[in-house]
Amino acid sequence: MSEPRKLEVLRAIVEDYVHSREPVGSKALVERHHLGVSSATIRNDMAALEDEGLITAPHTSAGRIPTDKGYRLFVDQISAVKPLSQAERRAIQTLLEGSDDLDDVLERTVRLLSQLTNQVAVVQYPHLSRAMVRHIEFVLLAPRQVLIVLIADTGKVEQRVIDVGQDLGDDALAGLRTRFLKSLSGTPLSLLPQALPAVVAACEPLRRHAAQALARGLDALASSTREERMVMAGTANLARSNVDFPLSIGPVLEALEEQVVMLRLLSEMAEDPRGVTVSIGRENPYDGLAEASVVATGYGPGSSAKVGVLGPTRMDYPTTMAAVRAVARYLSRILGP
Amino acid sequence: MSEPRKLEVLRAIVEDYVHSREPVGSKALVERHHLGVSSATIRNDMAALEDEGLITAPHTSAGRIPTDKGYRLFVDQISAVKPLSQAERRAIQTLLEGSDDLDDVLERTVRLLSQLTNQVAVVQYPHLSRAMVRHIEFVLLAPRQVLIVLIADTGKVEQRVIDVGQDLGDDALAGLRTRFLKSLSGTPLSLLPQALPAVVAACEPLRRHAAQALARGLDALASSTREERMVMAGTANLARSNVDFPLSIGPVLEALEEQVVMLRLLSEMAEDPRGVTVSIGRENPYDGLAEASVVATGYGPGSSAKVGVLGPTRMDYPTTMAAVRAVARYLSRILGP
């Protein structure tokens, strides 16, 4: 029993099953793929693969289907990432180049990726840990209500309304603004928590209270900038692959809606040297995704933010991986300097 | 054959069907509801209702189920909006009062509403046509790149990066900012397009080009503020009511994802004097929602923005309508002056 052929058999099973959604038997295998041996031999190989937990039979005398472990081996060792067609690559390029705004870029990206893969696409907003304070604006909405706007040099803007706890005039607020801005301009958002107390301390005691409140607001803003968000598209594709989620797509939709779940999942996916990381079925840390796989990769500066797709475990991994990788590259290029 | 009893029968059919998801027959009807007549009489009534197109039989010798038209009559004339429980009302109040930010309020609202109704909840961002310019900020990101921030007195902030087409220093930009701000502060966003040319004209010819670009940017921002957005929650509820969408929930998910569709739908729903508007099944202008109903109402100043839920036609209208109405009221109160 040759080891390489066994892998070949596994590959064939995965490919056929992904293609037909039906358990694949030994006979069909020798017919469709010209392995140079008889079906009996394949049966032996399959028995061995089953012993190793790479494939499984839904019931006696049905063909075999890959297990999570089988997909894993397939993805890691057997499959070759299938390059995109020329047309597809051109589509990516033209579609993404037409956009300017960050929101717009990400929006287009997910749509594109979901169409390319026929799956749910997800993209995380870029991390802004390296972002610095570019501008701070305080706007008096009511005697005690102040709108704080924090602008990072990445172009990201965050705002929030707070209650400063004491009446403030426009002038007083402008004064505070200048003070904050002078001290904080250029400060990395990540260092804001440390930098704020000094600014507050330097304020006139009379306005200490308001300054305190403003500092708290800025702190919250900075951390909500760190706090991650994501964009998503193609949920309707889930309905099409309804059959692939034996129970229901409910848990999957829940996971997608609970963005926290997805974000943690994405960030926990270690970066793979091959460029794309795959998390298969029960490997996912969230139970609702036990029947789903996530294919993701980093993009942008430091590849810290993730872009990826989510679909049933029974997914065309080579093509999906190729699409994700390609999109991530274009994305990096466009967002890059 | 008494007209009132016929309506009573329709009501009973709708209620039972909504409750059991099964076609309801004449016998079951007389058992569950104490109409003072025999099943034979009910059968006559049912035949009449069927003739009028209010109910239909899926096949010979099954019970009847309401048609869209039947639901319509039920909603319009028969049903009484069921008041929320004390606990539910308290839940709404406490949950919504804990929030400050507009985004936060809307986010909480949809979550709450989707939980209350076990349906998909949708809320449109408030129209800002009456909003006025509170503040304008230009930030130089690169020699020619300027970040424009437009802050409305409603607390809404919009930003965008533009290319001004000529090199500008920080000072020059600050000058332009002051000029724009002085002229435009307090201008309703809706009047911005008319107000901008004058400001540009008043600028020094040297900076005319940049001013032109900035004005275009502001115009775009103002209109993108007018442009509508929405928040949504509870899509996972669709999966649970999978059975209610005979074909697939795919088209529904598509409609939800294409926010344009939903927004048009919401805005086309005329305001109903009773407070809540319902659009049932094929009444919806979008084919993918032929099996779905939307229950919505306006909120906020002028009730111009909409909040509502989407679910299968087989939906508990009285409760849903009550929930939507209650949530809209709290929402108006919180966002109110």
Place this chain on the structure above:
DNA sequence: GTTAGCACTCGTCATGTCTAAGTGCTAACC
């Protein structure tokens, strides 16, 4: 290590039968 052959296992499909639910109609009743 590979192959052919064969007995055995099950899921699937087509078929047939039976039952319960529910209707529509007719004739009697108030």
Place this chain on the structure above:
DNA sequence: GGTTAGCACTTAGACATGACGAGTGCTAAC
């Protein structure tokens, strides 16, 4: 006229049955 009882008729769904085919595992021979 509206209401009722009764009955023949229709049909979906549940269930059993059996043939079929796909597929396996094993053994013995190559």
